[in-house]
Amino acid sequence: MEPHIIEIRNVIKRRKTKTIGPIQISIPQGYIVALVGPNGSGKSTLLNMMMQTVFPDEGEITWFGESHPRELPVSIRKQMGFVPEQLSSEEQHMTVDEAASFRASWYDSWDGYFFDELLSRFDVPRGVKLRKMSKGERRKFEIAAALAPKPKLLLLDEPSSGLDPFAWKLMIDQLHKVMKSMDTTIVLSTHVVDEIRRLADYVILIHHGKLLGMVEKDSLLDNWKECWIQGDASIVEELPGILSSKQETANTISFITTECLEVEKILQSAGIPFIRARSLELDEVLRLWIEGNIPANVQN
Numbered sequence: 001m002e003p004h005i006i007e008i009r010n011v012i013k014r015r016k017t018k019t020i021g022p023i024q025i026s027i028p029q030g031y032i033v034a035l036v037g038p039n040g041s042g043k044s045t046l047l048n049m050m051m052q053t054v055f056p057d058e059g060e061i062t063w064f065g066e067s068h069p070r071e072l073p074v075s076i077r078k079q080m081g082f083v084p085e086q087l088s089s090e091e092q093h094m095t096v097d098e099a100a101s102f103r104a105s106w107y108d109s110w111d112g113y114f115f116d117e118l119l120s121r122f123d124v125p126r127g128v129k130l131r132k133m134s135k136g137e138r139r140k141f142e143i144a145a146a147l148a149p150k151p152k153l154l155l156l157d158e159p160s161s162g163l164d165p166f167a168w169k170l171m172i173d174q175l176h177k178v179m180k181s182m183d184t185t186i187v188l189s190t191h192v193v194d195e196i197r198r199l200a201d202y203v204i205l206i207h208h209g210k211l212l213g214m215v216e217k218d219s220l221l222d223n224w225k226e227c228w229i230q231g232d233a234s235i236v237e238e239l240p241g242i243l244s245s246k247q248e249t250a251n252t253i254s255f256i257t258t259e260c261l262e263v264e265k266i267l268q269s270a271g272i273p274f275i276r277a278r279s280l281e282l283d284e285v286l287r288l289w290i291e292g293n294i295p296a297n298v299q300n
Ligand SMILES: Nc1ncnc2c1ncn2[C@@H]1O[C@H](COP(=O)(O)OP(=O)(O)OP(=O)(O)O)[C@@H](O)[C@H]1O
Pocket: 015, 016, 017, 018, 037, 038, 039, 040, 041, 042, 043, 044, 045, 046
């Protein structure tokens, strides 16, 4: 069985206006997992519970196979990096160099050369206090500082918020690099479809605090397709995962399926070729999933 770096079992967090959970997820080691969902769905709350800056009201979380319901030991925290939604208040009054030496003293694995290289590639001014920086500059500092200790587990809350396109591309490249070279597991919340497409191995979808499931991104893109074949509605009625269909011409019908790989096999054995097939865009898939259409191979 694949090792899991974090396991979340029946976790519930009650907020004033919303309950997040119950949530049950296992994050596989060495992958990038995108946490996706509309505003207020509970992504930041979940990341904060994974970092133990928020405690669940019910359920259990294990890190590297260990449960620490009261306090995460320093030895575990040192293996984790976190870019929260908001910059921590104590660092706001520090310059980049002060904040970096504060973090370097805490993380044994801090790689100062890597940090310096990232800062210069991101073009972050060093002598300025963090609170006086632009939103994007601060974000770039935070990403560089989270990557510098090369953590085993990296939690990123909307990391690209405020980044310009050049910094965004650099961030994507660096996350790939760290993941590959250090076998780092990355969990990131995002609203950016291109970020999910470029980075994620798995997608977790949350809506109104409820977990809708976790699925391999490639399986979503390979299976959720719009297809055109020769035939009529009677053929489509027999196919799995059909969400909708439309008679395009007298003998051409188009349909959307969530199980294209299976559909392809069935049509092949019936000798019916695809005229054309196109993968749905990720945002279309996520919308249809939120509307209650469950992907094949979903884990929940
Ligand atoms: N500290 C808090 N106290 C009370 N309610 C909170 C608190 N933090 C979050 N909430 C509520 O919990 C719900 C989930 O919020 P959360 O920030 O986790 O969502 P999100 O998915 O990260 O949203 P966004 O995409 O807008 O960042 C929201 O309804 C929010 O109002």
